[in-house]
Amino acid sequence: MNLTPFSRALVVSVALLSFVCLSGCRGSGYMDDSSYVLELGISPTPPAVGPARLIIALSDSAGRPVDGAEIVVEGNMTHAGMVPVIDTAQAEDPGRYGISDFNFTMAGDWILTIRGVLPNGDTVSVQRNTNVVGRVGG
Amino acid sequence: MRQDLLKVPVLGPFLGWRHARTVLQVLMLGVALLVILDGLWGPQLAPKNMAGVLPWVHWRGFVALALLVAGNLFCLACPFMLPRRLAKRLFRGDRHWPRYLRTKWLALFLLLLFLWAYEAYDLWSSPLLTAWLALAYFAAAFVIDGFFRGAAFCKHVCPIGQFHFVNSLASPMEVAIRSADVCGDCRTRDCIVGRYENPRGLDAGTKALRPHERGKLLQNGCELWLYQETKGGNMDCTFCLECVHACPHDNVGILTRPPARELWEDPQRAGVGRFTQRPDLAALALFLTAAAFINAFGMVTPVYALEEWIGRALGTSSEPLILALLFLIGTLAIPALLAGTAAKVSAGVSGSGRGVVQEATRYVYALIPVGFGMWIAHYLFHFLVGGLTIVPLTQEYLTFLGFSFAGTPDWALGPLVPDAWLLPVELLFLELGLLVSLVVAHRIAVREVGPGPKAMKAAAPWGLLAITLSIAGVWLLLQPMEMRGTFMGG
Numbered sequence: 190m191n192l193t194p195f196s197r198a199l200v201v202s203v204a205l206l207s208f209v210c211l212s213g214c215r216g217s218g219y220m221d222d223s224s225y226v227l228e229l230g231i232s233p234t235p236p237a238v239g240p241a242r243l244i245i246a247l248s249d250s251a252g253r254p255v256d257g258a259e260i261v262v263e264g265n266m267t268h269a270g271m272v273p274v275i276d277t278a279q280a281e282d283p284g285r286y287g288i289s290d291f292n293f294t295m296a297g298d299w300i301l302t303i304r305g306v307l308p309n310g311d312t313v314s315v316q317r318n319t320n321v322v323g324r325v326g327g
Numbered sequence: 328m329r330q331d332l333l334k335v336p337v338l339g340p341f342l343g344w345r346h347a348r349t350v351l352q353v354l355m356l357g358v359a360l361l362v363i364l365d366g367l368w369g370p371q372l373a374p375k376n377m378a379g380v381l382p383w384v385h386w387r388g389f390v391a392l393a394l395l396v397a398g399n400l401f402c403l404a405c406p407f408m409l410p411r412r413l414a415k416r417l418f419r420g421d422r423h424w425p426r427y428l429r430t431k432w433l434a435l436f437l438l439l440l441f442l443w444a445y446e447a448y449d450l451w452s453s454p455l456l457t458a459w460l461a462l463a464y465f466a467a468a469f470v471i472d473g474f475f476r477g478a479a480f481c482k483h484v485c486p487i488g489q490f491h492f493v494n495s496l497a498s499p500m501e502v503a504i505r506s507a508d509v510c511g512d513c514r515t516r517d518c519i520v521g522r523y524e525n526p527r528g529l530d531a532g533t534k535a536l537r538p539h540e541r542g543k544l545l546q547n548g549c550e551l552w553l554y555q556e557t558k559g560g561n562m563d564c565t566f567c568l569e570c571v572h573a574c575p576h577d578n579v580g581i582l583t584r585p586p587a588r589e590l591w592e593d594p595q596r597a598g599v600g601r602f603t604q605r606p607d608l609a610a611l612a613l614f615l616t617a618a619a620f621i622n623a624f625g626m627v628t629p630v631y632a633l634e635e636w637i638g639r640a641l642g643t644s645s646e647p648l649i650l651a652l653l654f655l656i657g658t659l660a661i662p663a664l665l666a667g668t669a670a671k672v673s674a675g676v677s678g679s680g681r682g683v684v685q686e687a688t689r690y691v692y693a694l695i696p697v698g699f700g701m702w703i704a705h706y707l708f709h710f711l712v713g714g715l716t717i718v719p720l721t722q723e724y725l726t727f728l729g730f731s732f733a734g735t736p737d738w739a740l741g742p743l744v745p746d747a748w749l750l751p752v753e754l755l756f757l758e759l760g761l762l763v764s765l766v767v768a769h770r771i772a773v774r775e776v777g778p779g780p781k782a783m784k785a786a787a788p789w790g791l792l793a794i795t796l797s798i799a800g801v802w803l804l805l806q807p808m809e810m811r812g813t814f815m816g817g
Contacts, residue, residue: 238807263738265372267452268810269379270713272741296628297810298452300372323628323807 224250225313227303236321240290243276247284247305247313254284257308262288267298296323332397332500332581333571342581345546345572351404359406359461365724366458377724378454380717382461388710390491391703395756398498398581399491402481402565407468411480414473424479430607431489435614438486442618443654446625447647452810478550481565488565493615494699495561496692497587497763502564502571502579503555509578510556518555518570518579519597521548526575546573552598555579559596560589562608587763590692591770602692609688616698617662620799621654623705627806665795666691669788677776677785689775690789693768697793700760701800704753711752714743750804757800764793 230244243262247255260278265271274294278286293299299321304314333339341347358381366378373379386401393400414420450456471480481488504510515526524542547569549555555570555578571579593603602608624630637649670686673679679686719736726733744752765786772786 265374266810267373267449268383268709269373269376269451270384270709270716270741271374271810272713272716273374273738275738295808295810297808302372323809 224311225255225305225307226250226252227305227313227315229301229303229315229317231319236293236319238293238296238321238323240292243278243288243291243301244281245278245286245288245303247286254282255307256280256283258286258305260286260303260305262291263302263304264291264293264299265302266295267300271295293321296321330583331505332583334580342568343571348403348568349409352406352409355404356406356409359465363458363461366454366456366461369454371454373452373454374716375720375723376454377720378457378461379452380713380720382457383451384709384713385717387706388714391706391710394491394494394498394699395703396499398500398502398561399495399564399566402488402491403567405488405565407464407480407485408567410465411468411472411478414469418473420473420475422475424475424477424483428483430483431605431611432607433483434486434489435607435611437484438489438611438614438618439654439658441486442622442658443647443651445622446654447650477552478565478567482551482563489611490615492562492564493612493695494702495564496590497696497699498561499583499586500581501561501584501589502566502568503558503582503584505578505580505582507556509576513556513576513578515575516554517546517548517573517575519548519552522546522573522575548573549598554597557595557597559592559594559599562589562596562599562602587696587767590695590767591774593689593774603689606684606688609691612695612698613662613666613687613691614658616694616796617658619698619701619705620796620803621657623701623800623803624657626705626808626810627803628809629806631809665792666694669792672788673772673785676787677772677781679775679785690768690771690786693764693771693786693789694793694796696763696767697757697760697796697800700757700763701796701803703756703760704800704804707756708749708753711743711749713741715740753804754801757797757804761793761797765790768793 226246226248228246230246232242232244245260245262247258247260249255257280262276262278264274271294274292276288276291278288281287297320299319301317301319302314303317304312306312331339333343362378362381365376369376369378373383390401444450448456450460467484468480471484472478515522517526522545524545525536525540549570550567551563551565553564553570555574558564566581568581571581593601595601599605599608634646634649634653637652638644641649641652643649666687667683670683670690673690674681674683674686681689718740719738722733722736726736768786768789769782771789772782776782776785
């Protein structure tokens with residue numbers, strides 16, 4: 190097949206751009222670590238627009254609470270273009286961490302990513318979906 | 328005095344350069360590839376994926392701005408045209424597009440399908456589906472234009488292109504001739520037939536050369552069949568600038584014009600015909616106007632109560648089915664009923680004696696500006712709220728590639744303007760659209776029945792319809808937003 194100069198340039202451009210972009214393919218980076226269990230509770234349920242209390246329970250596979258972890262919660266809406274809400278949980282009880290005023294800024298579907306760094310250096314992260322309802326009366 | 332974008336320093340010479348479009352398309356192709364690859368293999372969280380951010384926040388915002396301040400610039404840089412051009416070279420594409428499809432009906436159906444799928448399958452929250460959509464677009468442009476002559480895909484198929492065509496009717500710029508006298512003296516018409524090694528021959532006053540006698544094609548003419556001398560406006564114009572490069576007299580430019588003027592003028596347009604004799608075009612305009620409001624309605628809290636009510640009434644929980652019904656009623660049935668009523672009244676008061684469809688085909692173009700205003704309000708909202716989210720996302724992407732200079736992503740970056748500005752900006756564009764719609768309705772009425780009270784009466788039902796739409800738009804903008812979809816039912 191005889192390609193014209195334009196076609197050749199196009200094929201080369203596509204190949205080049207594909208290479209550049211392929212090198213950037215990335216996975217989600219989020220994985221549940223089966224050695225630990227992260228559980229999330231939200232109050233109120235279902236959460237409404239505005240501050241909500243998040244309770245995170247962290248335990249190992251034997252069910253023993255894990256203390257001293259640094260837990261960060263990132264909330265993203267499913268629609269792009271909304272600034273995520275990121276907050277750090279405070280230790281409250283053995284294996285329990287809390288955020289008292291996690292601010293859901295808009296009604297709709299949210300994906301909460303909870304990441305923990307344990308004292309031994311292990312990391313754990315999970316994603317949980319929740320639907321935030323609008324304030325009554327608008 | 329009309330200004331010419333091609334005479335502007337730096338920008339003009341660049342756009343006048345023969346390969347400018349290819350450069351812009353290759354840049355957009357890079358963006359499209361990024362969207363496809365990250366959409367297919369990146370994190371499936373829309374705010375953290377190029378396929379979630381670039382098309383639905385930035386591209387739509389820039390499209391709205393481009394149409395508002397210039398014209399159909401995004402068709403100019405459309406990356407889907409590169410594989411299409413390759414297809415033309417590989418397969419010739421010499422078949423004629425079927426005569427029965429040379430209307431906007433197919434495009435209207437595809438646009439309806441696209442907007443329905445956007446809501447029903449939450450394309451905005453699915454990088455994977457967004458990537459597949461882009462791939463399907465590349466494939467469709469390649470296959471269709473590989474088979475058929477001219478720019479069949481752009482003119483008769485592309486839903487995005489139709490969105491640009493219709494809304495660019497209200498844009499302040501158009502690709503147009505600089506001097507009618509020059510065209511009057513032209514005998515080669517390169518702007519439509521293309522420029523060959525051997526000109527057609529009419530300049531010498533002899534018989535035109537046959538195609539095989541013209542030698543090599545040096546420059547395409549308009550592939551959408553818009554002959555410049557009688558083109559008149561932006562309908563079907565992709566701003567490809569082939570005519571600019573083909574014209575041997577340097578008589579085509581990108582000229583300023585009174586925005587929306589072509590909505591009330593009704594000349595015989597090359598490649599389009601008269602607007603008043605194109606019910607398909609009028610239906611597309613009406614559909615896009617209504618879709619502006621239905622699309623925005625899909626993002627506010629009351630839509631979910633309505634969906635649940637429809638679901639209960641029909642005994643179904645299938646969101647695609649419920650949305651299909653909502654779209655059919657909201658973008659086809661109700662607009663047809665309202666426009667039909669307005670047409671009946673305007674025909675009655677003006678005594679035109681025309682049928683409802685004929686009358687509506689004259690006046691419905693007056694609704695385009697208020698619909699355009701709603702599209703701008705909606706798309707600008709997302710862009711102004713999340714325009715800067717691309718910064719941390721790019722930082723993260725570059726860091727992943729190993730470019731440490733990118734720095735730590737600051738995910739707090741997002742809004743381009745303070746929150747308090749959003750509603751006034753949205754209302755401004757919506758009401759500006761209404762104002763232009765009222766002017767256009769009156770101008771059309773003057774064209775149809777002459778100046779005076781009769782024109783006011785004939786325009787009144789269309790003005791009332793535009794005002795009703797505007798009120799609906801204000802109500803929508805005042806509703807609490809709710810972006811639900813991925814796991815509906817919660």
